[in-house]
Amino acid sequence: MTELTDLQKYEFRRSLEEVGRLSGRGTELISLYIPPTRQVSDVAGYLRNEYSQSSNIKSASTRKNVQAAISSILSRLKNFKQPPENGLVFFVGHRSVGADQTSMVQFVLEPPDPVQTFVYRCDSSFYTEPLQQMLEVKEKYGLIVIDRSEATIGMLNGKRIVPIKNLQSLVPSKHGRGGQSARRFERVIEVAAHEYYKKVADIANGAFLEEKDLKGMIVGGPGPTKDFFVKSEYLHHELQRKVIESFDTGYTDEYGLKELVEKARGTLRSLDLMREKDVIQKLFEEIRRPEGGLAVYGEDEVKNALMIGAVDTLIVSEDLRKKRFKLVCPSCGSSQELFAEETPDNPRCDRCGEPAKVEESVDLVEELHKMADANSTKVEFISAESEEGELLVKAFGGLAGILRFRVS
Numbered sequence: 001m002t003e004l005t006d007l008q009k010y011e012f013r014r015s016l017e018e019v020g021r022l023s024g025r026g027t028e029l030i031s032l033y034i035p036p037t038r039q040v041s042d043v044a045g046y047l048r049n050e051y052s053q054s055s056n057i058k059s060a061s062t063r064k065n066v067q068a069a070i071s072s073i074l075s076r077l078k079n080f081k082q083p084p085e086n087g088l089v090f091f092v093g094h095r096s097v098g099a100d101q102t103s104m105v106q107f108v109l110e111p112p113d114p115v116q117t118f119v120y121r122c123d124s125s126f127y128t129e130p131l132q133q134m135l136e137v138k139e140k141y142g143l144i145v146i147d148r149s150e151a152t153i154g155m156l157n158g159k160r161i162v163p164i165k166n167l168q169s170l171v172p173s174k175h176g177r178g179g180q181s182a183r184r185f186e187r188v189i190e191v192a193a194h195e196y197y198k199k200v201a202d203i204a205n206g207a208f209l210e211e212k213d214l215k216g217m218i219v220g221g222p223g224p225t226k227d228f229f230v231k232s233e234y235l236h237h238e239l240q241r242k243v244i245e246s247f248d249t250g251y252t253d254e255y256g257l258k259e260l261v262e263k264a265r266g267t268l269r270s271l272d273l274m275r276e277k278d279v280i281q282k283l284f285e286e287i288r289r290p291e292g293g294l295a296v297y298g299e300d301e302v303k304n305a306l307m308i309g310a311v312d313t314l315i316v317s318e319d320l321r322k323k324r325f326k327l328v329c330p331s332c333g334s335s336q337e338l339f340a341e342e343t344p345d346n347p348r349c350d351r352c353g354e355p356a357k358v359e360e361s362v363d364l365v366e367e368l369h370k371m372a373d374a375n376s377t378k379v380e381f382i383s384a385e386s387e388e389g390e391l392l393v394k395a396f397g398g399l400a401g402i403l404r405f406r407v408s
Contacts, residue, residue, distance in 0.1 A: 006381045007369050009135075010318060012112060014363070016131055017321075019107055022095045024124045028065040028102065029093035031127035032073060033119035036087045040080050043118075047074050050120065065094040065102060066122060072106060087115030091126045141268070142208040142217040142239065144200070145249055145256035147225045148193060151200045153207060154257040156218075159273045159386040161261060163254045165203050169196040201234035208239055216242045218267070220249040220260035272383065279315060279380045280388040283400055296407070297400040299364075306368065309375040310407045316365055317398030319384040324367070326360035335359070368399075 022029065034043055051070045057063035069092045080088070089109045094102035113134045121127045141156040149169050155162045171192045172185075208214055217239055219226050226246045233240050247263035249256050261268070268274050286293035294312075296305045305311045325338045329349035336350055349356045372379050382389045384398075392398055 006379065007366070009112065010365060010381060012109065013135060013318065014321065015107060015109060016128055016135070019091045019126050020128050022105060022126060024093055025096040025100070025102055026059065026062045027122050027124055028062055028069070029095070029123055029126050030066070030069045030073065030090070031119065031121045031123070032088075032090040032092075033115045033117070033130060034083050034088040034090075035115045035118055036083045036085055038083060038087075038118055040077055040082055044074060044077055046120065047077075061102075068104070069093045072104070076106075076108060084110050086111050086113060089115065089131065091128075093122075093126075139215050140211055140213050141215055141244075142204065142211075142242070143257050143260055144204055144217070144219045144229075145226075145252045145260055146200060146219065146221045146229055147223060147252050148196075150252040151196075151221075152253055152256055153200070153204050154254070155207070155211075156261060156268075156273070159276070159383050159389070161257050163257060164207050166253060167196075167200060167203065169193070171196055197229055197232070197234045200229070201236070205236045205239060209236055214242065216244040218244055218247070218260060218264050220247040220256065220263060221252055222248065222250055273386055275380070276382050276386055276388045279313065279382065280392065283315060283402055286402060294403040294406065295400065296403055297396040299397065299399060302399055302401050303368070303371070305401060305403060305407055306371040306375065306377065308407065309377075310403050310405055311372065311375070311377045311401040312404040313402040314368060314372045314377050314379045315392065315400045315402070316368065316379065316381055317384055317389060317393050318381050319389075319393060320365055320398035322364040324360075324362045324364060325358050327356040328359045329354055329356045339364075 032043075047070050051067055054063055054066045054070065057066060072092050073090050076090070087110075089111055091105070091107040091109070093105060095105050097103050109131070111131055111134055115130070119127065119130070136158070139158060143154040143156055143161070145152050148171050150167065151169070152166045153164045155164060169192075172189050208217070217235070219230055230243055230246055235243070245264065245267055247260055249259040249263060251259055261273070265274055265277070283295055286295035296302055296311065302311070302314070306314065321341045322339055323341065323343075325340065325344065325347075326335060327338055327347050327349070328335045329352060331354040332349060332352045334349060334351045336356075338344060338347065343358060343361065347356045347358065348354065369379055371377075382392050384390060384393055392400065
């Protein structure tokens with residue numbers, strides 16, 4: 001199975017967002033999921049039957065629109081002898097554009113993972129949930145920070161650290177007694193500590209054992225407690241086998257979970273979270289240098305640097321949604337550029353005020369990516385889910401770069 005490139009993932013996610021925003025006037029939007037094992041001829045037969053059944057729809061306009069959508073899918077299916085290796089997904093129908101008017105929309109997507117079941121659904125919105133699930137980051141790591149007084153259990157879910165439970169131990173502290181009382185009190189302390197470790201392990205077992213995508217466990221904390229906890233095998237044997245490493249941390253609360261992920265940077269370097277932290281950290285190191293070092297940010301500045309081949313690494317937020325539209329006025333013939341997230345409704349000419357037409361639409365990220373490819377510039381997509389991703393969007397509008405050489 002061929003894995004999608006970062007740009008393909010971006011384009012797929014953007015298309016899915018666009019599909020999810022659309023709504024129909026009644027049940028005029030068709031969602032069709034075709035597994036890779038399903039014969040195209042079988043799908044065509046199913047659709048012809050649905051076309052026949054749709055003649056029973058009472059509303060003339062709905063009947064006409066549904067049949068037009070089915071005919072469109074049948075026409076496109078002729079281009080396939082068999083479904084691609086991950087199957088096919090069609091989103092076709094008439095979206096509502098106001099004033100009781102509709103317009104035809106057609107999307108044909110090849111999903112990043114195989115389609116599991118055949119789905120045909122006709123509704124007022126497109127059915128995108130199976131594709132949304134495919135885009136979720138599946139790698140998960142269990143986190144435990146522990147000492148004799150406190151423990152916190154959490155999950156590294158893709159790029160997000162999710163706290164699960166904080167637990168206070170209630171284990172008695174050291175004492176100044178002597179003789180038999182001291183030995184008896186030490187036994188009481190050890191029994192209490194044993195029960196506390198068991199309770200921490202039970203919570204971890206309940207949280208992680210059913211996680212199918214759990215890649216491993218990481219344990220941290222100050223002092224020897226974390227190592228004793230791991231070596232004494234309090235965890236379920238399946239989780240015990242997944243313990244990757246233990247790390248020294250100064251805290252055992254929620255901050256300790258963040259500290260643990262930082263300490264595990266080398267171990268988890270393959271994770272996107274670690275890659276993103278390294279990229280953004282390098283960007284800020286350059287920004288802090290005199291006169292900005294080898295950092296560049298701002299849309300025009302980044303574009304200019306790309307054009308002259310000065311950008312070594314282009315840094316783009318996965319949530320950056322911006323298009324460049326070329327507007328042409330039929331009345332006076334003038335043209336202008338407009339930057340926006342979506343196609344403008346009823347655009348007008350800046351010169352004469354008459355209605356203008358959208359002649360060209362270019363996605364900003366795709367345009368920048370092509371410029372980067374032409375100059376052998378590395379492109380790093382940063383998720384907005386992480387702290388670094390949020391900072392990239394808030395501070396730099398989701399776009400920055402690290403230069404090969406200074407530009408004036």
